[in-house]
Amino acid sequence: MLYAATTAAAKRAALRERLATGELLRFPGAFNPLSARLVQDKGFEGVYISGAVLSADLGLPDIGLTTLSEVAGRSKQIARVTDLPALVDADTGFGEPMNVARTVQELEDAGVAGLHIEDQVNPKRCGHLDGKQVVDGSTAVKRIRAAVDARRDPNLLVMARTDIRAVEGHQAAIDRAKALVDAGADAIFPEAMRDLAEFAAVRRAVDVPVLANMTEFGKSELFTTAELADVGINIVIYPVSLLRIAMGAAERALDTLTEEGTLASLVPQMQHRARLYELLDYEDYNRFDTSIFTYTPDPARG
Numbered sequence: 129m130l131y132a133a134t135t136a137a138a139k140r141a142a143l144r145e146r147l148a149t150g151e152l153l154r155f156p157g158a159f160n161p162l163s164a165r166l167v168q169d170k171g172f173e174g175v176y177i178s179g180a181v182l183s184a185d186l187g188l189p190d191i192g193l194t195t196l197s198e199v200a201g202r203s204k205q206i207a208r209v210t211d212l213p214a215l216v217d218a219d220t221g222f223g224e225p226m227n228v229a230r231t232v233q234e235l236e237d238a239g240v241a242g243l244h245i246e247d248q249v250n251p252k253r254c255g256h257l258d259g260k261q262v263v264d265g266s267t268a269v270k271r272i273r274a275a276v277d278a279r280r281d282p283n284l285l286v287m288a289r290t291d292i293r294a295v296e297g298h299q300a301a302i303d304r305a306k307a308l309v310d311a312g313a314d315a316i317f318p319e320a321m322r323d324l325a326e327f328a329a330v331r332r333a334v335d336v337p338v339l340a341n342m343t344e345f346g347k348s349e350l351f352t353t354a355e356l357a358d359v360g361i362n363i364v365i366y367p368v369s370l371l372r373i374a375m376g377a378a379e380r381a382l383d384t385l386t387e388e389g390t391l392a393s394l395v396p397q398m399q400h401r402a403r404l405y406e407l408l409d410y411e412d413y414n415r416f417d418t419s420i421f422t423y424t425p426d427p428a429r430g
């Protein structure tokens with residue numbers, strides 16, 4: 129009730145343990161706290177907090193307009209309602225090394241289990257669109273060094289994302305991934321890999337967990353969890369998928385309302401009120417109210 133019982137420190141430790149097994153962990157993007165509850169209820173291993181979703185949610189394109197406070201606020205709202213580890217998209221870290229350090233501490237305070245910092249120039253662009261630019265190797269590793277030094281919980285997962293593949297090619301991505309790991313990155317997010325062989329090559333090049341981004345309408349094909357596990361990927365994110373599904377359904381519903389003058393035909397597709405209440409632990413709140421209401425102070429104790 130109210131918030132998840134698992135502490136941020138426990139979630140971080142649990143994520144480290146799960147990653148050490150080498151199994152593939154699935155992190156669907158939660159577009160709000162309620163959808164994070166659903167992700168947990170359905171048995172997934174973690175929730176992803178996407179920058180693209182946060183900006184879209186605010187009616188903005190994903191071009192570096194959101195602020196650290198907005199990302200930290202949304203991270204806190206999501207992290208506190210789930211026992212699952214949350215991994216948040218920290219974009220470029222909102223500036224250069226000093227800003228990155230502050231970003232890490234703010235997100236750590238928000239209760240996330242991990243975050244990724246990318247090597248795009250400020251302001252960043254969606255990783256699957258053309259026209260993005262990356263910083264030089266020395267700036268990229270300084271961001272990661274700053275991030276690693278800034279965390280207070282050594283279990284906070286600092287993941288380095290490199291966007292260099294789409295700009296300078298796959299070999300550059302391998303070289304940069306190695307340099308980022310040398311700088312202290314706990315995991316690598318190679319953005320916009322073209323095929324499984326490219327993921328496999330990154331996997332072979334570094335000895336830390338590797339993330340695959342299965343975002344739709346992007347540059348990577350949508351591989352199955354079995355295919356990704358086969359090449360040794362450790363975390364897979366579906367960053368915007370649930371938002372896309374929900375928005376697709378919302379758009380169709382608005383058309384139906386216009387065409388039919390009622391939403392009655394769509395009721396079977398809606399999440400039932402009872403199911404919503406189940407996800408919200410509604411019953412526990414009733415029990416809480418009842419127990420407080422029937423509570424009587426012990427007369428003997430005055």
Ligand SMILES: C[C@](O)(C(=O)O)[C@H](CC(=O)O)C(=O)O
Binds near residue numbers: 253346
């Ligand atoms: C992962 C990502 O950084 C995000 O913000 O969710 C985006 C997703 C997307 O725009 O599809 C990305 O740059 O890949």
Ligand SMILES: [Mg+2]
Binds near residue numbers: 180
């Ligand atoms: Mg992003």
